[in-house]
Structure formats: structure tokens, C-alpha cells
Amino acid sequence: MSLLGTLVNGIAIISGSFLGLFWTAIPDRIKDTILQAMALAVTILGIGMGLKSEQFLIVIASLAVGGALGEWWNLEEKLNSVGKWLETKVGKQDKGSVATGFVTATLVFVVGAMSIVGALDSGLRQEHDVLYTKALIDGFCAILFTSALGIGVMFSAIPVVLYQGAITLLATQIDRFVPQELMDALIVEITGTGGIMIVAIGLNLLGVAKIRVANLLPGLLIAGILVFIVEKWDSILAFSQGIL
Template identity: 25%
Template sequence: MVGTLLNAGCILAGGIAGLVMKKPLSAANQLFFKLVLGLGVIVAGLRLAWMSIASESETFVEVFQRLGLVILALMLGRFTGAMLRIQKASNRVGRFAREKMSGVRPDNANRFSDGFSVAAALFCAAPLAVFGSVADGFAGYFWPLVIKGVMDGMAVMGFVGMFGAGVILSAVPVFVFQGTITLFCSRILLPWFEQSGWTDAASAMNATAGLLIFTVSLIVFEVKKIEVSDYLPSLVFAPVLWCWLL
């Protein structure tokens, strides 16, 4: 829950900063934060993936075996996610937010509630919300959510000028959504894996989440547009493949 608490705290801090600051961040500062956050995503994702794979492997052969199964899980997950149209659902959230932002006016009576709904939808639908919460729940690895928190906080700073203080309340649904995933992983799934003899399952999910967190950096740096949400089913395939084939 540490990551979720910090994420919610960053949203609150960003909202307060947005209300206090009279000018938005300069383009140079925005570019700097983008670079730092992108590098942070790379390090956090690859570190989680490596720790999860290496902790369960005794030889380089086993490392490559587990890495290969993670890649296979990603392929199967991508295919399943595309069939379920998970990314399309995520895109609808983005379109909803853009429509609300394009139609915002200072005299709009729904400005407060619109700001809350836009921020909550965007922050909860972000891929890092799920992948980071999984890592926090299984391994107590909260850094992806810290990075997401900084991103959310910077976004709130901009949203406050458009929608007012309503966006700050988005910290509540973010806390509930991510906290639920984290607690489900740590209090329900992890004990169940251990009782079922699937001792590698949590590491498999963490390794997969780590690689998916890494791919977010490609979006941050605008290298490639990846439909990350379609890979969510990979988190189900990875533990099955690890526990059945190794």
C-alpha cells in the first residue's frame, strides 16, 4: 500500500501546487521532468523484471527459460487483450477526457465534477495503475507507483487551472482502485499461490509487470505507440506458464 499512498499524496501535492502557482511549468522544466520520469520508468521496470527472474533462477539457462516464458505470456496476453478489446475500452476513457477538456468553460456549472471525473478516469485507466499495484502487492516494490504519482501530480497541476479544485479529489478513487489491487495481490493471491504450491507465480507476474512497465517508457519518450492495456491478460498467462512448464 506504500506506493498507492504515495501516489495519492502526489496528487494532493500537485493539486495544491497548481492552486498556489500562478504560472504553469515552463517548457524546459516539462522536458526535464519527462526525461527523468522516462528514465525512472526504464530503471524501475527492468529492475523489477530482473529481480523477479533472477530470484527464481540458479543458472543462465533458467534465466533464459523464464524470460522466454514471460515473452510467450506477453504474446498470448496481447492476442487475448486484442480479442477482448481492452485497449479500445481504455481509448474510450481518453476520448471522454478530451471531450470534457475541450468543452470546459469557467462558467460551466459542472466544472468541479467534470474535473474530478476526468482526472479519476485518466489516473485509474493508466497502465501503471495496474502494473505498479501488482508489483507493490506481491513484492512491496512501490517505485513504479511513485513515478506514476509524480506524473499524476504534474497532470493535476495543469488540470487545476482548467477545472478547479475538483481534480484533487481524484486521489480518493485512485487510492481505492490501486489499493484494492495491491491488497488483493498481497492478502489473497499470494497466500493462495503459496498454499497451492505455485511458489513461482508471484515472481512470474512481477517479471511480466516489470517488462510492461518498461514499455511505458516508449510511450513517455514518444518512441512508439504501444497498446499496453491489451497486454493485461499476460499477468494471468505468466504464472500458469511458469508453474506448468518449469
């Protein structure tokens, strides 16, 4: 079953969030320290991902073009609107805005190499080990995030399942059209681009900046397009040099 890893990931987030709701006895100062620790870990994770890029100009261009598109489409506001709609359904909470928990957790759980690589493994090879590992990590993070940000974190399971599920289903067919070398390059540069977004999430959690990370999300698609263009251009140059 291609979607098994994705479904397990979604269940882990929901389960972790459910457990996090019962951490009410923990003092706020401890929750704040936990959130800061998570923010630091997320920032370091993002830096590591960003440094994996082999063509950093692609990352820069992807963030610039993707950010412009995201601002044009106003993705951050639309994602927040979904969170606010959820808040009207579940009611106000003491721990903070449902929208904040939903948006923060969605970005952390969706923007990352494991989402892409794991979903591709599930679709291409029916192997779910990467997504099982991600499920354990996300489940633990969901406990901590929910204890600090509230029930909005639980609803992040929905976009995670939709995003990873779409990649998985696409991957069941993509190997017919995309050679392995191009696929590897796509993963590297999308990971690098996503890493910068992860750093931005960490800075937001630390209160260092207020970056509209959701508006950068189109950069992931732009990175894939640019890698494809560069690879094709290199092939054309190599072919022309061979003729000359």
C-alpha cells in the first residue's frame, strides 16, 4: 500500500497532539523552555538542510521567485484563514491561537527533506522506513508543540497527509519520465530550499523575526523547475560540444 507511510505519519501527529493536550500540569516556564529548545533544533536542522545544496544560486532564485508568487497569492493569510476557521469550530483556547498552532506545525511537518524523500520511497519502492522515522519524530514534536501552542497542532495532520500523499501517488508514475540522476538533483535542491524555510520557522518560534514562511512555499516548486531547466541546458551544451 503506497500511502501506508503517510497515513502512519498523520496518525502519529494526531496521537502526539492528543497526548500534548494533557500536559496542562507543566509550568509555563518549562513549556517556554521546551518551545525554545525545539526552535533551536528546528533552526539547526534547517541550516543542515540548506547546506546540502550543490547549486545555491538555484536556492536563492527559488526563494526570490517563490516568495514573490507567495506574496502575490497571499498564501500566509489563506493558511491563517484556515486556522481561524478551525478556531471557530473548536472554540478559543488558553494556550494561544488555533491558527498559530496549525500554521506553525504544518510548516514544520511539511517543509523538509523527509517529507519528499519518504513520500518518493513509498511511491517508487513501496518502502516506508523514512516516513515511519518521520512519524516518530513528528509525533514527539506534536506532543511538545501542542503543550505550548494548543490543539491547532493536531489539525496539521490534514495538510501533511494531503501533501505527502500527493507526492507518493505522483511517484508511482514519475520514474517513467524522470531519470534517476535528475531525481537526485531535484531532491538535493528542493531540500536546500526547504532548509532555508525551516530556518525561518525556527527564527519565528524564537521571536527573532516574523517571516511569512508560507509565502515562500512556492519556492519548492520553483526549485524543481529550475533544476529541470539547468539539467536540460547542460545536456544541450554537452550535445552541442560533442558535435563541434
